[in-house]
Amino acid sequence: xxxxxIFPVSKKGARLPVISDGWHLRSSGxxxxxVDVMYxxxxxxPIGLPWGTKGYIMFPNxxxxxxxxxxxxxxxxxxxxxxVRVVGKGIETAYMHITNLAVKVxxxxxxxxxxxxxxxxxxxxxxxxxxxxxxxxxERTDPEPFLKDPIYINRYIFGASMIILLVAGxxxxxxxxxxx
Numbered sequence: 001x002x003x004x005x006i007f008p009v010s011k012k013g014a015r016l017p018v019i020s021d022g023w024h025l026r027s028s029g030x031x032x033x034x035v036d037v038m039y040x041x042x043x044x045x046p047i048g049l050p051w052g053t054k055g056y057i058m059f060p061n062x063x064x065x066x067x068x069x070x071x072x073x074x075x076x077x078x079x080x081x082x083x084v085r086v087v088g089k090g091i092e093t094a095y096m097h098i099t100n101l102a103v104k105v106x107x108x109x110x111x112x113x114x115x116x117x118x119x120x121x122x123x124x125x126x127x128x129x130x131x132x133x134x135x136x137x138x139e140r141t142d143p144e145p146f147l148k149d150p151i152y153i154n155r156y157i158f159g160a161s162m163i164i165l166l167v168a169g170x171x172x173x174x175x176x177x178x179x180x
Contacts, residue, residue, distance in 0.1 A: 005067040005146045006111050008095060008132050009037045009118065012059055020056040020129060023142035033140050034094070034133035035147075051128050058128040061100070062118040066109040067093050067132070067147070075103050081119040093143075096131040 009017040021036035038056035046052050051060065070088025082098035086109060099119030103109060118130050134143035 005093070005134070005143065006065065007037075007147055008065050008067045008093070009130050010063040010065060012039065012062065015039050018056075019144055019147075020053075022144060034096075034131055035142075035144055037130040037132055038127070053127045056127065056129075058118055058130075060117075060128075062130075064095050064098055064115045064118055064130055066111055066113040066115055067143075069110050070108070072103045072105055072107045072109060072115075075101050075105050075107075075115075077101065082116060084115045086115075090137050092135040094131075094133040094135075096133075097129060 007017055011017065017037050017039055019035045020038040021032060023032060023035060025031050038053075038058045041047070041052055041055055041057040045057050047054055051058050064084070066086055068086065068088055068091060070086040070091075070093075072084060073087050073092070074083060074085040074094075076083060077099070081096065082101060084095045084098055084101065084103060086093050086095075095115055097119055098116040100117040102114050102116050109115070118128060132143055134141045134146065
């Protein structure tokens, strides 16, 4: 898979989201396809469900972001809180436990587009979180190695914007100087 992914949950102030549960076989014998995303809990934050656990916390109305550009193929509220699927360039991503859907089927989204918000997970004893899956060329794939640090992505976007502005400024200056 050649397309980089951005982290599918927005940062909160200076706090970056983390993977709270990875791609693995669970003790129940069921495989956890994908990763769960939350934030590390600080000492003074509440532990209670649905928005917190001993080590992690999720904030109500946290934005869920498209990890890559593509077309929305599914956007609906279901028993596990809502699901959005985005397909583009050989990959499909799924975002689960969403509320306040902000996209519709057939809509093109750029990387970073808000798809909705993280909702309360209706499963008993499960904290609110984003469940994120990746399918590459039709195969389930562990998304963790493909997720990029949001700081890196922001710096890349800022750096690319500055280069474009610099080149445009040089070109415009050249055109002004060489006007007849």
